[in-house]
Amino acid sequence: MNSTMIKTIALGSFALVIALSPLWQAQAQDSGPLYERMAPIDQYLMTDRNTEIAFARTAAPESISRDAEVLVLGRHGYETAVKGKNGWVCVVERSWMAPFGDPEFLNPDRRVPLCLNPPGARTHLPLTFKTTELAMAGQSKTQMFDSIKAAYDKKELPLPEPGSMCYMMSKQQFFSRKAGNSDPHLMFWFPQKDHLDWGAEFPGSPVDIHQYSPQPITEFDISVSRWSDGTAAPTN
Amino acid sequence: MNWKRFAVGASLIFVLAIVLGSALCACSQDAKAPYPSMAPLDQYLMDRNAEIALARSAAPESISRDAEIVVLGQHGYETAVKGNNGFVCDVERSWMGPFENNPEFWNPKVRGAGCYNPQAARSALPIAYLRTKMVLAGLSPAQLADRIKAAYAKKELPPVEPGAMSFMMSKQAYLTDAGLTEDGAHNMAHVMFFTPLMDTANWGANLPKSPVILNPQFNGAPEPVEVYMVLTGTWSDGTPAPVIKDAQ
Numbered sequence: 001m002n003s004t005m006i007k008t009i010a011l012g013s014f015a016l017v018i019a020l021s022p023l024w025q026a027q028a029q030d031s032g033p034l035y036e037r038m039a040p041i042d043q044y045l046m047t048d049r050n051t052e053i054a055f056a057r058t059a060a061p062e063s064i065s066r067d068a069e070v071l072v073l074g075r076h077g078y079e080t081a082v083k084g085k086n087g088w089v090c091v092v093e094r095s096w097m098a099p100f101g102d103p104e105f106l107n108p109d110r111r112v113p114l115c116l117n118p119p120g121a122r123t124h125l126p127l128t129f130k131t132t133e134l135a136m137a138g139q140s141k142t143q144m145f146d147s148i149k150a151a152y153d154k155k156e157l158p159l160p161e162p163g164s165m166c167y168m169m170s171k172q173q174f175f176s177r178k179a180g181n182s183d184p185h186l187m188f189w190f191p192q193k194d195h196l197d198w199g200a201e202f203p204g205s206p207v208d209i210h211q212y213s214p215q216p217i218t219e220f221d222i223s224v225s226r227w228s229d230g231t232a233a234p235t236n
Numbered sequence: 237m238n239w240k241r242f243a244v245g246a247s248l249i250f251v252l253a254i255v256l257g258s259a260l261c262a263c264s265q266d267a268k269a270p271y272p273s274m275a276p277l278d279q280y281l282m283d284r285n286a287e288i289a290l291a292r293s294a295a296p297e298s299i300s301r302d303a304e305i306v307v308l309g310q311h312g313y314e315t316a317v318k319g320n321n322g323f324v325c326d327v328e329r330s331w332m333g334p335f336e337n338n339p340e341f342w343n344p345k346v347r348g349a350g351c352y353n354p355q356a357a358r359s360a361l362p363i364a365y366l367r368t369k370m371v372l373a374g375l376s377p378a379q380l381a382d383r384i385k386a387a388y389a390k391k392e393l394p395p396v397e398p399g400a401m402s403f404m405m406s407k408q409a410y411l412t413d414a415g416l417t418e419d420g421a422h423n424m425a426h427v428m429f430f431t432p433l434m435d436t437a438n439w440g441a442n443l444p445k446s447p448v449i450l451n452p453q454f455n456g457a458p459e460p461v462e463v464y465m466v467l468t469g470t471w472s473d474g475t476p477a478p479v480i481k482d483a484q
Contacts, residue, residue, distance in 0.1 A: 061446050199299040202296060
């Protein structure tokens with residue numbers, strides 16, 4: 001068995017575990033109220049650091065993610081696991097990066113890898129760090145909302161720089177019980193004050209939009225047809 | 237043809253022949269320069285209603301039905317249908333391609349249907365209007381490039397606005413003589429983003445398996461605008477678009 005075959009099998013096994021794990025856990029929770037409060041921290045952590053590194057990198061094609069900085073979630077927040085050299089940063093975001101109104105805001109199964117370009121890393125990651133810090137400190141959703149709002153009001157958190165975007169093309173990403181791994185897409189961030197119109201959410205449009213609150217950020221998602229490994233994604 | 241070469245060549249309209257030039261090295265000198273000069277104007281014009289319909293096909297009907305439609309007349313683009321959603325749809329001709337190393341600069345078959353969002357309609361579409369007006373006034377590509385450069389220097393052309401983008405999802409468009417897809421179509425479904433000049437690595441363009449392609453349409457020569465394309469996978473009518481050659 002050569003090294004390529006070993007790598008292929010290892011990656012396949014990893015993908016299967018990642019893909020199936022949320023389903024098992026979701027089924028186990030079917031009988032009770034879901035995600036009303038923070039689960040034990042351990043449920044949000046990935047037990048194996050190398051697995052999280054590999055998972056984070058699946059957000060973008062290997063041509064981008066191999067030279068990116070990679071962050072992993074520790075007990076006290078994100079920490080650098082691999083230094084990068086192309087300005088990109090890959091990270092697996094957890095459920096609390098969803099909109100505050102999302103019913104799965106505290107779903108510990110949510111695992112969403114992103115690879116952020118340099119402007120995105122500079123201006124979106126501070127929000128990721130702040131929100132994660134608040135969640136892991138045990139703040140309620142209301143407290144988190146107020147803290148994030150105050151941070152933007154005081155300009156402690158930056159608005160998106162021009163050109164801020166990220167890749168979200170991991171076949172193993174898991175958004176929610178409803179959306180599953182959704183689709184591969186690119187995300188672009190803008191200040192809400194720009195009042196942009198991308199024809200989002202119109203029938204037939206390839207563009208989706210999220211207007212966050214209290215974050216003064218507009219997010220556009222554009223579906224693409226391939227996962228980061230080059231395989232075809234199902235057509236919506 | 238590898239992905240990088242595809243990205244350079246297939247980028248929007250008009251440039252693929254450059255890339256294919258060496259691959260198709262058996263071609264004659266004539267085939268390398270199939271369009272050495274501007275054809276008679278009539279060859280670039282269309283039936284007005286057909287042009288309106290083609291322009292609208294650039295975006296899903298939910299967007300283009302309320303868009304302003306401009307069509308090419310004897311002296312430039314003119315409004316054929318007033319809109320009310322801020323989008324503007326047009327059909328661009330071959331002279332919207334790069335000025336240099338572009339054997340299809342005068343290809344009268346090219347029909348690039350686009351629907352610009354409000355930000356792009358204000359800050360990118362004026363390039364099309366000016367290029368077209370100058371072409372129809374008889375300027376050569378070199379004169380045209382100089383005129384564009386001067387227009388930016390004098391601020392007659394605006395800087396590109398944040399969030400400027402357009403839809404190019406028309407199944408009926410014709411972007412280049414070369415086949416872009418595995419079934420030989422001269423077209424591809426995509427959206428375009430217009431940005432100020434920046435490090436193209438910022439969006440991961442043209443890297444293996446990246447869905448982002450840098451279009452060398454402007455690229456600072458002379459317009460200070462980058463154009464990035466993202467393939468959408470479906471045409472504006474919702475049907476699946478064919479796979480792009482060597483895109484993965």
